[in-house]
Amino acid sequence: YPSGLSKDKIPLGASIIKVADAFDAMTSDRPYRKAFSKEKAISELKKYKGIQFHPEVVEAFLRVYEKIK
Template identity: 55%
Template sequence: MIITMIRILEYHDPYTKGHSKNVANLASLLAEKLGLSDEIIKKTYWAALVHDIGKIVIPSSILNKEGKLTIEEFEVIKKHPVYGHDFLSTSDELKELGKYVLHHHERWDGKGYPAGLSKEDIPLISRIISVVDAWDAMRSDRPYRKGLPEEIAKKELIEHSGVQFDPNIVKAFLEIV
């Protein structure tokens, strides 16, 4: 069922083709590097796989826009974690994953969305997904820009460590890429 949802998302937003799988694979490797239990590694994989599922209801004209998003368009994009949480919460089996999806755009400094959580108040799995999602997004071609070289993407993670991202997770992630 989850794989089917991801394929629907990739049909709707071709630029994310492979993104969910990349994030899931790297997030589970990172969870393993952090010494987390097999159960948490598995949850990290599945939550990362569905982290963008809420984008299914974001208009293609916004998702695939080649230029800069307007403030209003960005506000629409920012709703995708809430939508993903809402979709996943309808299933007893997927409800917990929904919590991690909901918070994958929170920031270490509390300036993220949708709840403005900070530091350890952000679920660990969400903090892992946040770093890996940003990495894969930076490294991938998007409608509005080409993917960044590895060294520049690493510098971006370091620069935003302790601000946007959990510094311990960034440190561990840089050891595996």
């Protein structure tokens, strides 16, 4: 991580952007692969919650996603 930050030292805003960016990247076509379905992308966020992604940010993202779906 930039500046050697990890876990709870990473600013909340950066954690929010990371989850949103990851979801966008997974659900967008890339030259090297087709886009994941939204369900598959959500599964990946859940799989890496607390590992790669801030768990509270993932939960908040999922709550908002369910509301707008």
